[in-house]
Amino acid sequence: MQLTLDQLESIAKRQLLAVQEYYLFCWQSVANLFRAPHYIADILTQADLIGVGSLPIVVLTGFFTGGVLALQSAASLAQFGAQAYTGRFVSLSMIRELAPVLTGLMVSGRNASGMASELGSMVVTEQIDAMRALGTDPMKKLVTPRMLSTVVMLFLLTIVADTVGTAGGAFVSVFISGQNGTQYFTSAYQALVWADIAQGLTKPLFFGFLIATVGCYFGMKTTGGTQGVGRATTEAVVVSSVLIIFSDFILSRAMLWLFSGI
Amino acid sequence: MAPPLPTNQAQVNTPISASDQVVVFESVSIRFNGPPVLQDVSFQIGPAETRILLGPAGVGKSVLLKLANGLLRPDSGRIFLFGQEITHMHEEALLQLRMRTGMVFQESALFDSLTVRDNVGYQLVERNLPEEEVSRRVREALQFVELGHTYDLLPASLSGGMRRRVAIARAIIDQPAFLLYDSPTGGLDPVTSHTINELVVKERDVYATPALLVTHRLQDAFTMATHHYDSEQGKMVQLPDGQIDPKTTFLVLHEGRIIFDGSTEALLASEDPFLKEFLA
Ligand SMILES: Nc1ncnc2c1ncn2[C@@H]1O[C@H](COP(=O)(O)OP(=O)(O)O)[C@@H](O)[C@H]1O
Ligand SMILES: [Mg+2]
Numbered sequence: 001m002q003l004t005l006d007q008l009e010s011i012a013k014r015q016l017l018a019v020q021e022y023y024l025f026c027w028q029s030v031a032n033l034f035r036a037p038h039y040i041a042d043i044l045t046q047a048d049l050i051g052v053g054s055l056p057i058v059v060l061t062g063f064f065t066g067g068v069l070a071l072q073s074a075a076s077l078a079q080f081g082a083q084a085y086t087g088r089f090v091s092l093s094m095i096r097e098l099a100p101v102l103t104g105l106m107v108s109g110r111n112a113s114g115m116a117s118e119l120g121s122m123v124v125t126e127q128i129d130a131m132r133a134l135g136t137d138p139m140k141k142l143v144t145p146r147m148l149s150t151v152v153m154l155f156l157l158t159i160v161a162d163t164v165g166t167a168g169g170a171f172v173s174v175f176i177s178g179q180n181g182t183q184y185f186t187s188a189y190q191a192l193v194w195a196d197i198a199q200g201l202t203k204p205l206f207f208g209f210l211i212a213t214v215g216c217y218f219g220m221k222t223t224g225g226t227q228g229v230g231r232a233t234t235e236a237v238v239v240s241s242v243l244i245i246f247s248d249f250i251l252s253r254a255m256l257w258l259f260s261g262i
Numbered sequence: 263m264a265p266p267l268p269t270n271q272a273q274v275n276t277p278i279s280a281s282d283q284v285v286v287f288e289s290v291s292i293r294f295n296g297p298p299v300l301q302d303v304s305f306q307i308g309p310a311e312t313r314i315l316l317g318p319a320g321v322g323k324s325v326l327l328k329l330a331n332g333l334l335r336p337d338s339g340r341i342f343l344f345g346q347e348i349t350h351m352h353e354e355a356l357l358q359l360r361m362r363t364g365m366v367f368q369e370s371a372l373f374d375s376l377t378v379r380d381n382v383g384y385q386l387v388e389r390n391l392p393e394e395e396v397s398r399r400v401r402e403a404l405q406f407v408e409l410g411h412t413y414d415l416l417p418a419s420l421s422g423g424m425r426r427r428v429a430i431a432r433a434i435i436d437q438p439a440f441l442l443y444d445s446p447t448g449g450l451d452p453v454t455s456h457t458i459n460e461l462v463v464k465e466r467d468v469y470a471t472p473a474l475l476v477t478h479r480l481q482d483a484f485t486m487a488t489h490h491y492d493s494e495q496g497k498m499v500q501l502p503d504g505q506i507d508p509k510t511t512f513l514v515l516h517e518g519r520i521i522f523d524g525s526t527e528a529l530l531a532s533e534d535p536f537l538k539e540f541l542a
Pocket of ligand 1 (some may be wrong): 299317318319321322323324
């Protein structure tokens with residue numbers, strides 16, 4: 001199909017409008033934190049759904065990621081006689097990069113899609129309109145609780161992934177590579193400085209916000225019946241995953257500058 | 263047909279007539295991505311009036327209903343609800359205003375994650391009323407629609423007609439000052455439709471709530487115009503001597519415009535070719 005300049009222009013305009021709309025959507029979800037009514041029960045339900053519900057997959061991915069890091073690094077570090085640094089390598093990689101990003105991607109796959117499909121079905125079956133007709137603001141009742149609990153829960157899940165990943169590395173180092181466990185943990189512990197932890201725990205706050213706002217945004221903008229719900233779900237996962245990886249790059253760059261001045 | 267437009271906008275922001283009307287539409291137009299759905303639509307709904315909106319499928323009846331409740335905004339024209347202009351009203355203020363209306367959606371739009379009790383009592387729970395009071399009033403509302411036994415069920419386990427009745431219970435639980443029904447009998451069998459019509463007539467005659475009702479079934483519309491609710495017998499009965507309820511009047515929408523606005527007698531006597539065919 002040939003795209004004319006006009007068509008390109010209208011596509012660009014539509015995308016720009018969507019970005020602007022998403023920006024306002026995010027702003028509103030945050031502003032509602034300071035406006036009554038607050039839906040405490042909904043926040044807790046969502047926290048349970050996102051936090052406790054995602055725990056198994058986060059533990060599994062964390063453990064095996066730590067394990068595979070130890071496996072791969074032990075081989076290359078051995079070439080330099082630096083096998084003793086395995087613990088340091090695993091814990092640094094997990095805390096700075098892998099735990100936040102992988103946890104973010106897992107939760108995005110599970111919850112951004114869940115939010116988009118749930119809110120999307122509510123839109124196409126007029127439940128959102130019904131809610132507004134009953135005097136409830138769906139942004140306050142549905143979006144803000146999801147946003148808040150995803151941010152908090154992703155933060156906690158990332159800590160879990162950090163811990164489990166380091167343990168997975170230890171498991172592989174001790175039982176497969178035959179290293180000394182004390183050495184692993186000493187090296188892992190010594191490597192940690194404040195800047196790494198700050199970096200590793202700032203990221204999930206941003207990722208959690210992205211997951212919830214993108215999931216809810218695509219859900220609330222659903223049009224076109226059941227098919228539209230499917231489309232919204234796919235788009236929510238794709239967009240939030242890409243945004244997580246992209247913002248990880250930006251955040252890493254910013255924090256290197258902030259903490260190390262480079 | 264259209265109410266006179268105020269000549270001096272600065273002097274009279276609300277037309278005199280709007281202040282005592284429940285709903286006023288003034289030259290309202292709206293379009294989505296395509297041809298206009300509604301064009302220059304004007305009408306009013308007075309206190310204790312039931313207006314039945316007729317029109318073929320896809321003509322914009324649901325859109326008009328959503329405009330009346332501020333769920334959609336018009337492209338041009340003005341809309342008043344309870345004497346207040348809602349055309350550009352802030353959503354926050356609109357939410358407050360909507361608490362005084364009750365709306366029954368075309369496909370019921372029950373919250374499928376909540377039980378019948380929580381659906382019907384939704385507004386009361388939102389207002390943080392005590393649990394016992396919510397339960398009591400939910401039972402009363404369910405009594406009204408004769409569905410007391412569904413209290414603990416989830417909407418998924420109800421039939422289409424039962425969902426419609428639960429939706430009516432949810433709309434009327436807080437004694438709304440204005441009711442909007444979107445095709446309450448659509449897709450239902452004649453027996454269930456009769457039950458729903460009876461409920462609408464009961465609400466009209468027992469509480470005198472003004473209403474805007476959409477239907478594409480003429481049969482239902484005429485039933486409502488020719489029947490009333492007899493509290494002693496506890497059912498809907500035909501008015502004697504072929505009388506017609508004077509408070510029940512009609513609006514007909516065709517190709518985006520109101521082509522008829524008047525009483526049942528006037529509708530039946532109309533010489534308009536489209537109306538004649540539509541009513542045939
Ligand atoms: N939210 C919307 N976005 C785009 N088009 C809409 C929307 N709502 C309604 N329409 C269009 O408006 C027209 C009237 O729809 P509707 O009011 O549902 O008709 P009906 O009289 O059957 O209730 C239809 O063509 C429909 O496609
Ligand atoms: Mg409709």
